Amino acid sequence: MEQCANYLGLIPLFPLLGAVFIGLLHVFTCKRTALPEKVYGILACVGPVLAFVLALKVFVALKGLAPEARFLSYKAFTWFSVGELHIDMGFLADPLSCLMLLFVTFIGSLIHIYSIGYMGGDKNYGKFFAYMNLFLGSMLVLVLGNGPVVMFVGWEGVGLCSYLLISFYSEDRSNVLAGNKAFIVNRVGDLGFVLGMSFLFWGIGAHGFDYLSLKANVHHLEPAVALTVCLLLFVGATGKSAQIPLYVWLPDAMAGPTPVSALIHAATMVTAGVYMVARFSFLYAGVELAGNIVAWIGILTALLAAIFGMFQEDIKKVLAYSTVSQLGYMFAGVGVAAYSAGIFHVFTHAFFKALLFLGAGSVIYALHHEQNIWKMGGLKKKMPKTYITMVIGALALAGCPPFSGFFSKDEILYSALATGHFGIWAIGVLVAGMTAYYTFRMIFVVFHGEPRDHHAYEHATDAPSVMTVPLIILAIGALCAGLLNLPGIFGGDQVVSHWLAPSLTEHHPHGGVFLEILAIAASVVAFVIGIKIAYTKFGHGAQEPFFSGFADFAYHKFYVDELYDRIIVQPYKAIGSSIWKVIEPNVTDAPVKGVSRLYMVLGTAFKVFQVGYVRVYALYMVLGLGIMSLLLSQSLN
Amino acid sequence: MTNDLMLLMPLIIVGAGAILLMVASTCEKLTHELAAYGSAGIFAVAFLVQLSFCIAGNVAPYTEAFNGVLVASNFSKAAGLIILACGFFTSLSSQAYFKRNNFCSPEYYSLAAFAASGMLLLTMAQELITVFIALEIMSLAIYVLVGYDRKSVISTEAVLKYLMLGAFAGAFFVMGSAFVYGAAGSTKFVKIGQYLAAHGMLHSLAMIGGAFFIMVAFLFKAAAFPFHAWVIDVYDGAAVPVTGYMATALKTAIFAVFANFLVIDGALQQQWITFLFWISVLTMFVGNLIAIGQQSLKRMLAASGIVHSGYLLIALVAIGSKNFSGSVIAFYLAAYAAGTLGIFTALSYLGGSGEARKTFDDFKGLAKARPFSAAAISIFLLSMAGIPPTAGFMGKFYIITSAINAGEITLAVLGIVSSIISMWYYLRLIIAMYFHEAEEQFDEPAISSWAPACTFVLVLCVFAISLYPITV
């Protein structure tokens, strides 16, 4: 049923080749005369754009097929094959991956273009684009991989790139530490992923370890194993997509350049977890409990992150926490088996969050890398383009109809309600309100009121068009993306959901019109309340507040980082040093030392018998003789 | 009769040579260097003759001579070869040694030859009193050699200890053979064997006691525990070449006759297995413990000699009396002789005048000054330590194999353990030579090219022997 399409392989290949090429160029030129930035800029954009074009080709190809037969696959080569373990380096394009493919390449290309402007004048210009291309390539491998193992390649690849890009300004220790944190925390997740894969393999992998075969054999899997696999894979997801308890790395990841935050830590990489769960929908759909756990973790993360977001002062941190919170929504969605809704939120979120980040980037760019919102203000007049686009993004994020965010979020909340997860729904609505609040808190503080730092204010201006054009394009996306999946109640037929249907295992809940209206009304109300509070507090400018009590506690993010440091990092180091300083010399090496000491002691002690008196030697002989003859007589009788 | 004399030819050559040298040394013109070359020549000729006997076809593996008093078996021939080779190298190394230490006279070499003839006789002896006489010929010559430096109180003390304890042990031997004679009515091994076959071991107390005393005497000469104490002091007191000679040739002769005595009859051998077992174990470990603490190189080598006797005793424990071919023992003796003699040869020209260099520390940094000598010494040490691909390793391998094959797994493992223990004090010298800075320049003028040449040849031997396959 599935067709072969060789060009699938090319999609990740282009950015990867780009990465290698640019990287080599950079490595060999950076010590001597650096090449002009244009060269890098153009080279950098070739890969992503070509990938996007091919993605369109894929889309068209899939469109041409009957909904049930929408599979394109390409086996590059046998990767490794030992015993019953047989892994192909193969790629699979089905509606799900195609959707991801489209927006990843699209937004990726835009952000590359944006970066040409943003990174201008950086001495590691080339390196940056090498990493970005490498990232895009890995992300595409992740998306297109035809099985968990291939996906894992991309999975780790994007992790590596995020590490490299977070610690991009490597002279500053804190950045590198943030990078390490990201990589290590991700590795914790990856451990879960690997173990999950292993269990899955020994469960049903023997008959082929790619999605289609797994989907075919999933019914052979014992429930217990299935649950284990689901949970372990989800551990991987929590790492990559910054869910409780592994979300801590994402806020720190903002140390990287802003386009990186936009591309990797908002639009694409962090959604990999959601994508993975959706990929394994055939698995999760079978295990109620796992789904619930996912959903609850998701929604709780959403709540927690929203709380943190309300008290941040760094513009990028605000967006970072909003990202975590939105990811929470997505997991809530896939958790309640509304996979298409989750994926759709991924899709819309990509647009408006990328938009917001890039907008924030422009602001930071304009204010010479000032990130504290309490030093901004009144920028509305100075940078109108940025302002308008960002407002659009904010509205989308806050879930104001008819912006894209509204539909996708509402879809999730409705499915939660319809499947009877009232708790999740209630929290979801609450979080929606909080989202509206902190988003517009940011908008108001940054763009409205009086300028707080006049010097910076004077020089602030809209960014060059190479940066603003992508903003506008994204704004349009943020505006209309939602319409693609217009629910029936608004007279649409959920295009995206139907498009995704073949590659997902889900049954659409039918809660009836009342529930739909209830859900919509609730989220709209929540949005209104949130934005109202924000306006009254910050609408006309406000001074930097002083936090106390719960606010202070939330401002310090509940001291979670400190807690982790206490209960994990410090003990780890303590164990390490104690092994090295205490156990090694006193326990493991002690026997060896003891033996050698005993050896020398005996050796020196034995010299005593060599007294030097010949009579004594004779005496030895006689004594020995006597003892031997005694023994002899013993043995004879 | 002529045939018998033919069999004895090497012995006759050496003995005659000895007497000749003794006579010749009366005339002034014969310097001790000439004597050295002379004796070396004698040994060489005898060696070649012996070799021709070995490789010449249609030689019966076991021929009696003088109606069973002497026997020329492959084993005795091999032992003879080793002894003669040792004699050859010893006389050449002595020649170098006595350039530095001038207490030599031509008689020294004739005595060495006398000792060798005694040893040769010993390897062939098949009759108790012959054994005794051979033993004494050898010992008396060696006594004199040990005490050759009349000026030095050290060597005099050494000879006192050796002579006194040796005579003491000799007395035991005589007593033992007397009793055996009393029991068996003859002192020929063959007769004794027949007697034992007829009556078994436990028939007469005299036989048991006698055999026991004889074994004590052998164990004394082989420096087995608890009769080991003299070795250290005597080796230390004697001149370096003499020590080397004692450590190799004498030990070869003793173990040859010991083996011959033990295989008289299965019953006899069986009786002593348990004894020899414990004695060999104790010998190995006591030897090691003594060696660890030593600072002087000679004393360490003496102690390691004790350990190697322990290994040889393992082989003795393991020999089946049926179709006994002492190939394992012979091989091990050859390997051991090559290694030990090599070291002593090297010491004889590196030791400095009056044996100035005797402790480990005295050889620090030798590798820088005399790289080839240092390398040679290291190879000999590794061979003694039993590290492949040297002869010492193969010898150890054969011994372990024969032991395990004879079901003596415990003994084999203990032997291994002891060789682990012994590793340190062998490496110690290598470490001193290579890894420490030189405290002095070893810059005496090269005195004689003979001894270094011998060392080189012995290095070759160490590897050549290891490749020679034997039939166990």
Place this chain on the structure above:
Amino acid sequence: MFEHVLSVIIFLPILAGLILLASPASRTIARFTGLVISLATLVLSLELYLRFEATGHLEFVEHISWIKSLGVSYSLGVDGISLFILMAGSVLLPLVYFVFGTKEKGYYANLLIVQGAMAGAICAADMILFYIFWEVMLLPVFFMLGLYGGPRRLPATLKITLYTIAGSLLMLAAIVYLGVSYHAQFNEWSFAMEKMAHLNLTGRVAAVAFFAFMIAFAVKIPLFPFHTWLPDAYTEAPAATTFVLSAVMAKIGVYGVIRFVVPVFDLEFARFAILLAYLGVIGMMYCGLAAITQKDFKRMLAFSSASHMGVIALGVFCMNIQALTGSIYQIVAHATSTGVLFLFAGILEERTNTRTIDDLGGIAAKAPVFALYFAIAMLASVGLPGTSGFIGEFMIVLGAIKFNTAIGVLAGTTLIIGVCYMLWMFQRVFFEKTSSRSEHFKELSFTEGLVFLPVILLIIVMGIYPHPFLSKITPSTALQFAPPASVVAQMPAANAQNYGLTIEQK
């Protein structure tokens, strides 16, 4: 090409080394000779690799009878398992002569000798021959460590030498025991490895022999808790020696386990596999944890190497084909990653005269190529997909999960433990501000960059397209799990691991 290629691979370097030692050659000549010889060996072994058709059995067999009465013979041969360890050695050793140009004559001569000896140990098809090379292997290390090592080299030298010899001498007894019992059972003397598989060993002595083998190999690998010689030796040894020790010699220990212990002592192995596997895992975690607190990057790499060896050993003890193949693949991967890291560490030490991590920093800015190479090797050693490190590690963890869940999960933690200390070190050495010592750090010269390139590429190629390599390994590993006659007699080999598990549950 011609007969006896294995013999040439073994004895060409040894002879060259000996001649060098004996001759008054200058160090440049010595280096040049070493270079030429090792390259010649490389060419030969590449040719070997190409002609190797993976039958799973020994190929390129040479057989010359030596001690007929004991069935000891000079017989060589390689199969998929040994081939790759051999290749790892031949491919990597030429690097040393390029990288370290200013050492004494003896340095290069010893390197040549150790190369030949290791090749011998790998190719030997007769146990005695194997033992001989196994011991000879140690001597050059002893001399290099003692002559050219760091300030506290003497204790380290004594420790490694005595420790290893103690282990291997016990193995000698075990080898002889095997030969004798073969004689007892089949009434013919033989020390040939492949015949030993037919032995039917039971009882206490067999168990003792099993442990004699295991200890010898455990010391060499080194398997926890026999690793205590490693930190000092690896740290004090000159870079090339450390490289040889970690890249090839340690692997020969694993190879020994695969060659001797698994086929011959199948019952004991099945019984104790779980215990050994736990040792492997514990060693991995123990050394991995110890690595994080090291101030000296060479010592840190030493611990990381030990930690990886724990994983590799685990792969052997898991008794399924994935894990075994994985660990053989990991052997090569580890040689190319950690081994090369040791070389880089040597370069760092040469150019900054320090081994302290805190003294360095910002090297990435000074020497991008070096940093790139180092990073790739490092990522391979932490098992990043797309590098050689991942394939082996993944298969080992996979197999471990099948063998025993707890062990599998613990083995998985290597993903985290490894990355912790590596990133920590990389951050402090290559990132952050340039320190005074790394201020004038010299970038890799063109030749250096060129000679390291193949290895770096190998790391990536082996990660992206491992199939051709694996297809040469798998027939041999599959053969390892074909039930030998003796096992069939008592129990099917398929149940061997279940047997091990039942023991464990008791």
Place this chain on the structure above:
Amino acid sequence: MMHGYLYLSIILFCLGIVGVVARRNVFTVFMSIELMLNAANLVFVTFARVHENIDGHVLAMMVMAVAAAEAALALAVVILLHKHKSKLDTNVFSLLKG
């Protein structure tokens, strides 16, 4: 009858042993050794009578001869010792030890 001789010789032998171990004068020590040898000779002769062949006598003769040679050497050593330390106490000669 014969047992008497044997007992006597054994007693002599043991006396010899005791002498070697207990006495410190070199002369006495060597004399004790001679005593032991003679004890052995007595045994030879006795058994010669028992077996009614003259082997024993011959052997005894030979032993005597050898013993004489040994004694000669012993005397030489005694003289040397006296030259060095002008004492014949064995305990004086204990430079080599440890």
